[in-house]
Amino acid sequence: MNTKGKDWLKEKLAEIEALESYAPEKTIGGVAKEYGLSPASIIKLNFNENLYIPREKIAALLKEVAEECDLRLYPQEEEEQLRVAIAKYLQLKPANVAVGNSSDEVMDRITRLFLDKGDVAVTFTPTFSVFRYCVRYNGAEYATAPLQKGFKLDVEGLRAAFTPETRLLYLCSPNNPTGNQFAPEEIEALIEDFPGLVMIDEAYGEYADYSAVPLIGKYENLVVLRTFSKAFGLAGLRLGYAVANPTLAKAINKIPAPYAINVVSLTMGRKLLENVGIMQEAVAALKAERRKLISRLNEIRGVEAFDSQANFVLINTSKPHEDVYVNLLKKGIIIKKLGRLLMYENCLRVTVGLPEMNVKLLNALKESLGEEA
Numbered sequence: 001m002n003t004k005g006k007d008w009l010k011e012k013l014a015e016i017e018a019l020e021s022y023a024p025e026k027t028i029g030g031v032a033k034e035y036g037l038s039p040a041s042i043i044k045l046n047f048n049e050n051l052y053i054p055r056e057k058i059a060a061l062l063k064e065v066a067e068e069c070d071l072r073l074y075p076q077e078e079e080e081q082l083r084v085a086i087a088k089y090l091q092l093k094p095a096n097v098a099v100g101n102s103s104d105e106v107m108d109r110i111t112r113l114f115l116d117k118g119d120v121a122v123t124f125t126p127t128f129s130v131f132r133y134c135v136r137y138n139g140a141e142y143a144t145a146p147l148q149k150g151f152k153l154d155v156e157g158l159r160a161a162f163t164p165e166t167r168l169l170y171l172c173s174p175n176n177p178t179g180n181q182f183a184p185e186e187i188e189a190l191i192e193d194f195p196g197l198v199m200i201d202e203a204y205g206e207y208a209d210y211s212a213v214p215l216i217g218k219y220e221n222l223v224v225l226r227t228f229s230k231a232f233g234l235a236g237l238r239l240g241y242a243v244a245n246p247t248l249a250k251a252i253n254k255i256p257a258p259y260a261i262n263v264v265s266l267t268m269g270r271k272l273l274e275n276v277g278i279m280q281e282a283v284a285a286l287k288a289e290r291r292k293l294i295s296r297l298n299e300i301r302g303v304e305a306f307d308s309q310a311n312f313v314l315i316n317t318s319k320p321h322e323d324v325y326v327n328l329l330k331k332g333i334i335i336k337k338l339g340r341l342l343m344y345e346n347c348l349r350v351t352v353g354l355p356e357m358n359v360k361l362l363n364a365l366k367e368s369l370g371e372e373a
């Protein structure tokens, strides 16, 4: 490489290094080592994974997949079969569906396809950070309007951020990390007014009160992201999808790398949809526990727990969030620390765990906030 080339590479690498990406979080193995605990005793409540679907049920389906699939071959009809199953599940047509390696990957693809350098993408804060990384990776600008009191949408604030260069509006519903959904009529008004593409992230859609999926037939600029990582309990397989009108879905399906999604994920997704009762039962159980957890959290002095339409709960504590976080880690409980969100200084987010995990969480929180456990 000549000197000019070397300079370019150095600059490019520095530019890439400066890009923001997902910061590594604590792992079960890491916490076990750091605090001298047994990995089996650790309760992981930081990633909104689904602990309600029994592992054995997933393992049994995976065994079937191992018997049925010939992994020596490239994928054949599996992607189309999954699109048919998703369409049936959401009462759409297969042409409305674009599948990907997780909803994050589909989001990355959409931002790459639709955002150019200098374009603007808009959302509210606080929200799911991966959207911001995707926008900035494309050299586009990230504009925001903060949520209002009660985590309500600031519709006028968002509208004020629309410019002739605004191409993408991201609405996370239910929103991570606040856990709430917004007034459906406000969402629809924004879709109607927005001059570009609206991407609604329904990663937690199965836990929520309503979905924007039925609107895709009405608005040509609407795409809804969904995932198998949450309600379907397949976070480890990395499978997600987008639904939109057929023209948009076809565009999102256009990827340069053929056969990008592996046969095991595609077939597992289809099998879970064919056994959708497994998911529904787990969602119903979680929702019942969510209600109890929120009310018990609010009984702890020094904890404010917010309502949730997702599989996690946002809390604000009277003590510094960092102290609460570390206290819990020492007891083998991993939660997500967030810090200041809007007017709330000490925010943390907890996945709704199984009842016995929540008992431990509540006791650990009580101790760490100075109450008797």
Ligand SMILES: Cc1ncc(COP(=O)(O)O)c(C=O)c1O
Pocket: 047, 048, 102, 103, 104, 105, 128, 172, 175, 176, 201, 203, 204, 226, 227, 228, 229, 235, 238, 239, 240
């Ligand atoms: C709002 C939101 N969207 C997407 C994802 C990631 O989903 P996936 O596992 O399909 O990439 C998450 C995961 O936490 C999330 O909170």
